[in-house]
Amino acid sequence: QVQLVESGGGLVQAGGSLRLSCAASGRPFGAYAMGWFRQAPGKEREFVSGISWTGELTYYADSVKGRFTIARDNAKNTQSLQMNNLKPEDTAVYFCAAHKNPFPTPVTDFLYWGQGTQVTVSS
Numbered sequence: 001q002v003q004l005v006e007s008g009g010g011l012v013q014a015g016g017s018l019r020l021s022c023a024a025s026g027r028p029f030g031a032y033a034m035g036w037f038r039q040a041p042g043k044e045r046e047f048v049s050g051i052s053w054t055g056e057l058t059y060y061a062d063s064v065k066g067r068f069t070i071a072r073d074n075a076k077n078t079q080s081l082q083m084n085n086l087k088p089e090d091t092a093v094y095f096c097a098a099h100k101n102p103f104p105t106p107v108t109d110f111l112y113w114g115q116g117t118q119v120t121v122s123s
Contacts (some may be wrong), residue, residue, distance in 0.1 A: 002112040022080070
């Protein structure tokens with residue numbers, strides 16, 4: 001079992017930046033991949049980014065590539081998502097997730113979820 005708690009959401013103007021953090025507890029953090037998903041009002045939850053258990057491999061949705069950066073600190077049991085050049089279409093609830101395996105594929109195998117944190121980007 002893994003417990004996940006996100007922080008760092010908020011309101012920002014278009015072009016601004018936010019950094020999301022996720023603290024994990026339970027199962028040894030270095031054993032599994034981590035990721036971020038988001039869900040906008042009226043839309044399905046979508047994959048944003050994933051990172052392998054060592055942090056060497058990272059994956060991004062095309063819509064955020066070049067603007068978002070995922071990272072993890074296995075010593076602190078945390079992962080983060082640095083979001084730059086935010087756009088109004090990035091507005092959503094962002095969820096931290098933990099995968100069942102060391103690599104974040106397939107995305108359907110993310111098993112554990114945080115409560116979510118709201119990110120709102122104004123135009």
